[in-house]
Amino acid sequence: MTAKQREIKTIVAYAVIIVVGIVMLFPLFWMILACFKTNNEIFGSLKLFPSSWSFDAFVKGWQTTGTYTYARYFANTFELVVPTVIFTLISCSLVAYGFARFDFRGKNVLFMVLIATLMLPNSVIIIPRYSLFNKLGWLDTYLTYWVPALFACYPFFVFMMVQFLRGIPRDLDESAYMDGCGSLRCFGQILLPLLKPALFSASLFQFLWTWNDFFNTNIYINSNSKFPMSLALRMSIDVTSAIQWNQIMAMGLVSILPLVILFFAGQRYFVEGIATTGMKN
Amino acid sequence: MANNKTGIAVQGRKHWAKRNRTGLYYVSIWLIGMAVFQLYPFITSLYYSFTDYGIFNAPEWVGGDNYVRLFTLDTEFFNSMRATLEYTFITVPGKVIFALIIALILNKKLKGVNWIRTIYYIPSLLSGSVAVSILWKVLFMDDGFINSLLSVLHIPTVAWLGSPHTALLTICLLEIWQFGSSMVMFLAALKQVPTSLYEAALIDGAKKTTIFFKITFPMISSVTFFNLIMQLIQALQNFTSAFVITNGGPSKATYVLGLKLYTDAFRYFRMGYACATSWIMFAMMLVLTLILFATSKKWVYYDN
Numbered sequence: 001m002t003a004k005q006r007e008i009k010t011i012v013a014y015a016v017i018i019v020v021g022i023v024m025l026f027p028l029f030w031m032i033l034a035c036f037k038t039n040n041e042i043f044g045s046l047k048l049f050p051s052s053w054s055f056d057a058f059v060k061g062w063q064t065t066g067t068y069t070y071a072r073y074f075a076n077t078f079e080l081v082v083p084t085v086i087f088t089l090i091s092c093s094l095v096a097y098g099f100a101r102f103d104f105r106g107k108n109v110l111f112m113v114l115i116a117t118l119m120l121p122n123s124v125i126i127i128p129r130y131s132l133f134n135k136l137g138w139l140d141t142y143l144t145y146w147v148p149a150l151f152a153c154y155p156f157f158v159f160m161m162v163q164f165l166r167g168i169p170r171d172l173d174e175s176a177y178m179d180g181c182g183s184l185r186c187f188g189q190i191l192l193p194l195l196k197p198a199l200f201s202a203s204l205f206q207f208l209w210t211w212n213d214f215f216n217t218n219i220y221i222n223s224n225s226k227f228p229m230s231l232a233l234r235m236s237i238d239v240t241s242a243i244q245w246n247q248i249m250a251m252g253l254v255s256i257l258p259l260v261i262l263f264f265a266g267q268r269y270f271v272e273g274i275a276t277t278g279m280k281n
Numbered sequence: 282m283a284n285n286k287t288g289i290a291v292q293g294r295k296h297w298a299k300r301n302r303t304g305l306y307y308v309s310i311w312l313i314g315m316a317v318f319q320l321y322p323f324i325t326s327l328y329y330s331f332t333d334y335g336i337f338n339a340p341e342w343v344g345g346d347n348y349v350r351l352f353t354l355d356t357e358f359f360n361s362m363r364a365t366l367e368y369t370f371i372t373v374p375g376k377v378i379f380a381l382i383i384a385l386i387l388n389k390k391l392k393g394v395n396w397i398r399t400i401y402y403i404p405s406l407l408s409g410s411v412a413v414s415i416l417w418k419v420l421f422m423d424d425g426f427i428n429s430l431l432s433v434l435h436i437p438t439v440a441w442l443g444s445p446h447t448a449l450l451t452i453c454l455l456e457i458w459q460f461g462s463s464m465v466m467f468l469a470a471l472k473q474v475p476t477s478l479y480e481a482a483l484i485d486g487a488k489k490t491t492i493f494f495k496i497t498f499p500m501i502s503s504v505t506f507f508n509l510i511m512q513l514i515q516a517l518q519n520f521t522s523a524f525v526i527t528n529g530g531p532s533k534a535t536y537v538l539g540l541k542l543y544t545d546a547f548r549y550f551r552m553g554y555a556c557a558t559s560w561i562m563f564a565m566m567l568v569l570t571l572i573l574f575a576t577s578k579k580w581v582y583y584d585n
Contacts, residue, residue: 013386020383021400024458028403030426043424043425092311102307103304104305117315117319119514121563122518123518123559123563124322124326125326126322126546126559127552127555128321128322132317151315151318152310153311209409212408214520230410231411252411255411256410260403264399271398
């Protein structure tokens with residue numbers, strides 16, 4: 001291959017990548033601009049930029065026409081998501097420690113069960129879960145999220161942390177243990193600091209998934225006062241009167257903004273998280 | 282001396298056995314959670330599927346009636362199954378192939394790859410989000426941006442979400458748009474392929490396609506396999522986009538099984554019936570996964 005040919009190839013590769021990139025990002029770009037337009041401007045026109053920039057859609061959208069403003073929905077979302085993330089981290093890391101560092105009887109079988117539950121579809125268990133939560137009186141509360149998180153019902157994260165712990169030399173914590181350090185202290189003082197990247201990845205993903213989750217919240221949470229963003233947005237397109245799409249888009253944008261910020265802040269951990277779990281064993 | 286040594290060893294072994302039991306305590310956090318929130322609902326769901334159960338009455342055993350009804354009386358069921366399979370067979374290969382092609386391009390040592398990877402990943406951040414579903418709905422409305430673009434280019438406009446022929450496809454596009462996380466997995470796998478293999482192939486004068494099919498693809502086949510299975514499980518359960526964008530319409534064209542299940546269970550409170558639907562969905566999942574596993578011997582390469 002001559003140098004010229006190689007150069008042409010590189011140019012073609014860049015061209016493909018850039019064109020695809022533009023197509024990929026265009027919808028989001030358009031969404032941002034749509035938030036500054038009037039409702040009429042959004043439709044039937046190719047114009048990208050609004051004729052006059054206005055924050056009206058944000059202000060009116062935030063206030064909503066209903067009882068609660070988006071301040072409430074935002075607060076609700078955090079109240080739902082943050083404890084879920086924290087509980088997931090604590091429980092999943094402890095369970096992962098149990099799997100990665102101890103050899104009790106039946107461990108391999110249990111680990112296989114864990115892997116099997118990775119593939120357990122949510123749709124199959126949602127109805128009995130609903131009636132279980134109903135009997136426990138948990139419906140319409142965030143306990144429907146918090147308690148399963150407290151009991152490590154997210155096999156994905158357990159698996160991810162087991163993988164990570166396996167990469168940390170056993171001698172580190174076992175020699176500390178031989179020196180009389182209790183197993184929980186060994187974990188907290190020696191392994192936990194080393195586990196940080198995995199904990200970051202797990203918290204980012206759990207934050208993202210719980211934040212975006214609609215299927216479960218839609219079933220478990222009924223009262224408007226407890227709606228997270230996803231339900232509030234969905235409710236806003238349900239109204240019978242003329243829908244103010246610019247306001248809805250503005251609130252949609254506001255709802256995904258924290259995710260995008262989080263992503264840019266923790267990019268490395270996203271990529272590493274996907275890479276460690278995606279790789280075979 | 283020797284005795285003393287074994288004494289310590291025995292003591293040590295006992296000590297480790299005791300220590301190992303504490304491992305079970307840690308694992309039992311999950312064991313309890315799994316039993317209560319996963320295993321119990323899983324078994325109960327199968328039981329409910331053989332009962333007449335609404336949320337207000339106790340489940341009443343009806344044998345296989347729910348299943349018989351699904352397959353013989355329910356006209357919506359086959360339609361939902363068709364929509365679900367269509368959605369799965371379009372989005373899963375579409376997403377995986379697209380992710381693989383882009384990953385292969387990005388894997389060439391180009392400058393600024395990290396930036397591009399980041400940009401491509403952004404749509405996946407928003408997978409399952411209601412905001413993005415709403416955006417899609419607006420973009421593909423009859424007088425939305427996409428149609429405006431088509432009319433400027435003198436291409437006849439399409440009733441994307443209004444026509445039963447294109448509505449499902451439009452929703453599939455949303456899913457394929459979110460190929461970023463698969464791409465990142467492929468990129469990570471591609472980086473793991475030993476360069477010595479490529480060097481050896483180049484010395485032997487192997488063709489590009491030969492290199493791809495004999496080296497690259499086998500080396501990343503296990504990641505491809507994992508990707509396919511995870512995507513499959515997700516796609517068969519799709520709910521949010523179909524619910525938010527089209528609510529199952531037009532003429533039930535996007536009334537996927539996930540949506541049917543939700544409607545039966547939480548609108549009409551036919552919980553037993555919906556459980557039967559969910560078990561058929563599960564069976565479809567198993568069959569497709571098993572087919573994949575069966576074919577995997579032919580194309581998935583494990584180096585250990």
